[in-house]
């Protein structure tokens with residue numbers, strides 16, 4: 001059994017719903033799961049977890065300006081990057097909207113950022129179109145979560 005922390009950064013709740021579904025898959029596999037909003041995560045909580053899944057929404061100007069990592073994640077990332085990220089194993093996911101030019105770009109940016117600061121990040125990311133409400137979404141969530149479990153074995 002592993003202790004797994006899921007951090008969410010969500011404005012309208014879709015990323016939270018994906019986190020809940022990932023949490024169910026992990027719990028069913030016998031792991032202990034804590035889901036926390038990025039702003040509420042404490043230093044002690046971050047330091048205590050080697051296995052962390054990070055979820056984010058993506059907003060962009062949808063013009064020539066590229067998307068960005070949501071500013072709400074800044075405080076969390078400041079703490080994380082001082083908490084030996086090189087000893088931790090990450091998976092990144094998020095809710096996205098295919099009508100925008102930069103589909104789920106914050107997921108990719110966050111993956112690159114955590115890697116830049118030395119974190120071990122699973123290559124596969126999970127991007128769900130808005131809410132996780134279709135059988136295909138559930139299949140994708142299960143596949144991503146099982147891939148993460150293999151990654152941290």
Ligand SMILES: Cc1cc2nc3c(=O)[nH]c(=O)nc-3n(C[C@H](O)[C@H](O)[C@H](O)COP(=O)(O)O)c2cc1C
Nearest residue numbers: 010011012013014015057058059060096097100104
């Ligand atoms: C102003 C605005 C800009 C957005 N830009 C993007 C974007 O560039 N790429 C994308 O995939 N989704 C974009 N979205 C869609 C959100 O990522 C999507 O609604 C997502 O479900 C929000 O997640 P949340 O419910 O966890 O906050 C944008 C939404 C808004 C309102």
